Amino acid sequence: MNILITGTSSGIGEALALYFSNQEDTTVTWIERVDRKSGWNIIPFDLSYISKLETIFPLQSTYDVIILNAWVGYFDTFEEINSENNTETIHTNLLSNIELLRLLKKHNNIADRAMIITLWSQASKHFYVWWAVYQASKWWLRGFIGSLRKEWKQYRFYLIHPQIVATRFFRNTKDGVIPSHLPQTKKEDITEIINNILHWVKKYDWEIDC
Ligand SMILES: NC(=O)c1ccc[n+]([C@@H]2O[C@H](COP(=O)([O-])OP(=O)(O)OC[C@H]3O[C@@H](n4cnc5c(N)ncnc54)[C@H](OP(=O)(O)O)[C@@H]3O)[C@@H](O)[C@H]2O)c1
Numbered sequence: 012m013n014i015l016i017t018g019t020s021s022g023i024g025e026a027l028a029l030y031f032s033n034q035e036d037t038t039v040t041w042i043e044r045v046d047r048k049s050g051w052n053i054i055p056f057d058l059s060y061i062s063k064l065e066t067i068f069p070l071q072s073t074y075d076v077i078i079l080n081a082w083v084g085y086f087d088t089f090e091e092i093n094s095e096n097n098t099e100t101i102h103t104n105l106l107s108n109i110e111l112l113r114l115l116k117k118h119n120n121i122a123d124r125a126m127i128i129t130l131w132s133q134a135s136k137h138f139y140v141w142w143a144v145y146q147a148s149k150w151w152l153r154g155f156i157g158s159l160r161k162e163w164k165q166y167r168f169y170l171i172h173p174q175i176v177a178t179r180f181f182r183n184t185k186d187g188v189i190p191s192h193l194p195q196t197k198k199e200d201i202t203e204i205i206n207n208i209l210h211w212v213k214k215y216d217w218e219i220d221c
Contacts, residue, residue: 018081022178
């Protein structure tokens with residue numbers, strides 16, 4: 012099985028890449044900004060540079076599983092977040108996924124009956140103060156994936172909605188603190204769900220709360 016994962020330098024993406032790299036008959040391609048683990052199957056690329064994304068093609072593999080995970084977020088009052096950070100958020104969280112899927116398809120890098128799994132958020136269900144542009148990027152992403160799912164019926168799509176996961180997610184908040192009073196999802200829970208999807212252990216709806 013060939014798996015492609017974006018945003019693998021930390022957090023959920025790294026946990027998934029490490030877990031699946033240790034499985035038999037599975038090859039993981041990691042896309043991350045800086046190649047910090049030389050010798051690994053890593054494509055170093057800054058996903059906010061949408062117009063340069065085609066430079067990583069042609070890719071060697073046809074992917075059975077594509078996990079869209081990379082993200083960035085700036086959490087503050089709307090006035091405090093500058094235009095550059097807003098652009099980076101939309102480019103990384105939304106447009107890079109659109110362009111990556113377009114190019115993978117164009118270059119025949121998506122296997123028949125592939126699974127396309129997107130890390131989304133409980134921010135789909137609630138509105139949070141100081142999260143405006145991050146929430147916009149995730150809502151648009153849901154619209155994109157939800158529609159594409161109807162068009163690309165040959166693939167299976169999943170949106171994973173974690174609650175609070177202890178990662179670097181909150182590094183750009185005012186206090187940088189992970190809000191421990193809110194419901195938590197462990198990285199291992201997400202790994203288990205994706206492992207279950209890949210190996211048909213459990214039947215899931217296409218949107219999965221965890
Ligand atoms: N943690 C939570 O509470 C939570 C809750 C709901 C949903 N999620 C979702 O889960 C996913 C993973 O988040 P996480 O919590 O694991 O966060 P994380 O630890 O901050 O990981 C984000 C990853 O994305 C990468 N990335 C950011 N900008 C990039 C760029 N321009 N090009 C390439 N890679 C880039 C980061 O790389 P660098 O090291 O280079 O920055 C890092 O590897 C996200 O889609 C997030 O929205 C998280």
